[in-house]
Amino acid sequence: MEILVCAKRVPDTSENEIQLNGAGNDIERDDVVYSVNEPDNYAVEEALRIVDRTGGNVTVVTVGGDEDEEILRREMAMGAHQAALISDEAFEGSDGRGIATILKAFVQKGKYDLILTGVQADDAGAQVGGMLAAMLDYPFASLVNAIDVENGGLKISREIEGGSKEISAIDLPCVLSIQTGINEPRYVGMRGIRQVASREIPTFDASTLGLDGGQVGEDAAKVKRTDYFVPVAGKGAEMLEGSREEIIDRLVAMMRAKGGLN
Amino acid sequence: MPRTFTYIVHKAGLADESAGELLAAARKIGPAQTPVALVVGYGADLDAVCESLRGTFSEIWKLSNESLAYPNAELVRQALVRVLPQGSILLVPHNHFGVDLSPGLSVKLNAAYVSDVLDIERVAGNSLTLVRQEFGGQVSTHVQCDITSGAVLNIRPGAIATHGSVQASASGVIVDQSAKVGPLTAKRRYLETLIPEAGDVDITRHAVLVSVGRGIQEKDNVSIAEDLANALGGAVSCSRPVVDAKWLEKSRQVGSSGQTVRPKVYLACGISGSFQHLAGIKGNPFMVAINKNPKAPIFRVADVGIVDDVLEFLPELTERVLEETSVAAGRSRE
Numbered sequence: 001m002e003i004l005v006c007a008k009r010v011p012d013t014s015e016n017e018i019q020l021n022g023a024g025n026d027i028e029r030d031d032v033v034y035s036v037n038e039p040d041n042y043a044v045e046e047a048l049r050i051v052d053r054t055g056g057n058v059t060v061v062t063v064g065g066d067e068d069e070e071i072l073r074r075e076m077a078m079g080a081h082q083a084a085l086i087s088d089e090a091f092e093g094s095d096g097r098g099i100a101t102i103l104k105a106f107v108q109k110g111k112y113d114l115i116l117t118g119v120q121a122d123d124a125g126a127q128v129g130g131m132l133a134a135m136l137d138y139p140f141a142s143l144v145n146a147i148d149v150e151n152g153g154l155k156i157s158r159e160i161e162g163g164s165k166e167i168s169a170i171d172l173p174c175v176l177s178i179q180t181g182i183n184e185p186r187y188v189g190m191r192g193i194r195q196v197a198s199r200e201i202p203t204f205d206a207s208t209l210g211l212d213g214g215q216v217g218e219d220a221a222k223v224k225r226t227d228y229f230v231p232v233a234g235k236g237a238e239m240l241e242g243s244r245e246e247i248i249d250r251l252v253a254m255m256r257a258k259g260g261l262n
Numbered sequence: 263m264p265r266t267f268t269y270i271v272h273k274a275g276l277a278d279e280s281a282g283e284l285l286a287a288a289r290k291i292g293p294a295q296t297p298v299a300l301v302v303g304y305g306a307d308l309d310a311v312c313e314s315l316r317g318t319f320s321e322i323w324k325l326s327n328e329s330l331a332y333p334n335a336e337l338v339r340q341a342l343v344r345v346l347p348q349g350s351i352l353l354v355p356h357n358h359f360g361v362d363l364s365p366g367l368s369v370k371l372n373a374a375y376v377s378d379v380l381d382i383e384r385v386a387g388n389s390l391t392l393v394r395q396e397f398g399g400q401v402s403t404h405v406q407c408d409i410t411s412g413a414v415l416n417i418r419p420g421a422i423a424t425h426g427s428v429q430a431s432a433s434g435v436i437v438d439q440s441a442k443v444g445p446l447t448a449k450r451r452y453l454e455t456l457i458p459e460a461g462d463v464d465i466t467r468h469a470v471l472v473s474v475g476r477g478i479q480e481k482d483n484v485s486i487a488e489d490l491a492n493a494l495g496g497a498v499s500c501s502r503p504v505v506d507a508k509w510l511e512k513s514r515q516v517g518s519s520g521q522t523v524r525p526k527v528y529l530a531c532g533i534s535g536s537f538q539h540l541a542g543i544k545g546n547p548f549m550v551a552i553n554k555n556p557k558a559p560i561f562r563v564a565d566v567g568i569v570d571d572v573l574e575f576l577p578e579l580t581e582r583v584l585e586e587t588s589v590a591a592g593r594s595r596e
């Protein structure tokens with residue numbers, strides 16, 4: 001099976017506190033640790049496990065800038081066979097629809113049986129996979145937490161409420177958005193990344209993909225983020241201050257009053 | 263102003279509580295207009311839902327088709343594309359179904375799409391100003407959405423207050439639009455739903471939950487929380503990353519894709535407070551948050567906040583609780 005995995009580099013929320021910049025038009029990006037978007041990493045692992053069983057290749061693609069190449073190398077170190085960087089100034093300011101349009105043009109340059117995305121990017125909104133599928137007229141399923149290859153198609157599980165699983169059959173080619181926890185992504189060390197350091201990563205731009213500004217980039221975007229702000233606090237917690245001992249004194253008294261300590 | 267439609271999620275003949283929230287959201291977009299309830303399904307359940315909405319919506323569009331008896335998003339999409347007037351605004355709850363349906367639907371309608379909307383702040387001409395969150399709720403954003411060719415908006419469950427949006431009379435009109443739906447075919451076919459097996463501990467039955475998040479850092483540290491839970495006579499629950507990492511069983515997960523709990527006391531230890539996690543905590547427990555980041559979103563919703571390292575704080579709290587309880591046990595023996 002030929003599998004394409006779409007991956008994005010995002011500020012890592014498990015490594016950083018995300019804060020506003022001074023102007024309020026972006027988050028503070030200096031000294032921020034970036035990583036591959038968490039579910040995208042599970043998607044790459046899942047793709048590798050599928051081709052282990054069926055044969056084939058895994059290609060990882062990202063739409064971004066030169067700095068985003070590092071996640072492609074990381075995923076190649078995991079075992080992805082190829083990677084591609086899609087980059088052009090004309091793509092800046094694209095909304096989810098724009099990103100999906102760019103990915104569609106890339107997909108149509110190759111031949112893939114299966115396309116995987118993550119469920120959601122930490123800085124966006126669970127949309128690119130479903131849009132890409134609709135543009136390609138491929139079937140789509142979101143929140144996928146198990147995949148079996150069966151009778152020339154796939155049997156998949158979607159995560160629905162309360163931990164229940166919705167089981168469906170889906171034809172190939174299709175697009176699936178992968179949920180965290182579907183597998184245990186393999187570990188990648190510095191050594192693995194060094195081993196793929198010299199592998200070539202082809203770059204695609206607007207002209208190689210046959211895209212123009214009417215379809216992608218800021219001018220085509222119907223949805224635009226205008227600013228960032230700190231959410232209103234609501235009632236807000238009563239913050240306990242003082243030494244740890246004093247805090248524990250007060251907490252124990254409060255828990256006793258609330259029935260949490262007998 | 264284009265017409266606003268609200269997608270009614272329903273189950274076993276009952277409309278989901280999101281229906282009222284979507285109606286409130288629709289009123290924010292067009293206070294003067296009458297939003298339409300879109301109800302997709304089949305049979306007696308569908309009729310019951312339509313009937314139940316007559317008290318809250320003045321117009322209800324019924325889309326009945328045998329292949330829509332189960333809400334397969336691919337089939338629902340085909341039906342909606344045939345029925346929705348060009349340029350409509352459609353509101354959908356941002357749950358597992360909305361995530362499945364809306365992005366592709368917006369492409370097919372050539373409409374704008376915004377996911378996980380928390381509020382509709384302004385309407386000016388063909389532009390909506392919406393509020394969203396990013397990075398697990400650590401920051402909020404304003405988003406401009408151009409609705410010239412319509413829009414699909416996924417609204418976060420629980421974000422928009424419903425009070426005051428319910429009408430008194432039961433005079434809503436049910437309009438049967440089923441004839442416009444026509445035959446439907448899907449490349450994705452629903453087979454069955456599997457209910458999770460019960461786990462080792464039923465966290466829904468405990469009055470005190472010591473809940474651990476990614477901040478617990480490694481599997482071996484979970485025992486710190488277990489010690490505290492034992493001292494308090496409660497149980498250990500957790501957030502999703504803890505389950506993804508296989509540190510605890512899925513049955514311990516609190517949240518929209520895990521369990522819904524109603525404890526008296528909830529200690530959130532190293533949990534940031536994402537809306538998917540909070541969605542699983544009901545009954546307004548006394549919530550204590552312990553987090554080393556003073557700006558963590560959990561402090562916006564907790565009753566009591568403590569900025570500290572859980573790995574150091576929890577063992578000391580356990581020790582103190584054990585002292586208290588042994589004193590209490592001593593007293594009761596006297």
Ligand SMILES: Cc1cc2nc3c(=O)[nH]c(=O)nc-3n(C[C@H](O)[C@H](O)[C@H](O)COP(=O)(O)OP(=O)(O)OC[C@H]3O[C@@H](n4cnc5c(N)ncnc54)[C@H](O)[C@@H]3O)c2cc1C
Pocket residue numbers: 013014119120143398474475476477478500501502503504515516517518519520521531532533534535536537538539542552553554555558570571572573
């Ligand atoms: C469709 C979908 C469904 C989901 N369903 C659920 C669900 O059911 N339940 C759920 O929980 N999540 C769910 N999630 C995931 C959710 O979006 C968040 O990613 C998740 O809740 C974050 O878990 P966390 O707070 O433990 O981790 P993080 O967000 O990484 O937060 C860790 C926190 O620990 C703090 N911390 C770190 N170290 C320490 C320390 N030593 N001492 C004190 N504090 C420390 C950090 O400051 C941070 O605030 C779902 C996501 C999606 C997309």
Ligand SMILES: Nc1ncnc2c1ncn2[C@@H]1O[C@H](COP(=O)(O)O)[C@@H](O)[C@H]1O
Pocket residue numbers: 006007008037039040061062063064096099116117118119120121122123124125126127128129
């Ligand atoms: N710039 C991008 N390049 C490649 N893939 C992307 C990009 N943006 C989003 N995706 C994919 O789409 C998924 C959902 O992202 P989003 O819809 O932006 O929340 C991500 O998990 C990625 O798999």
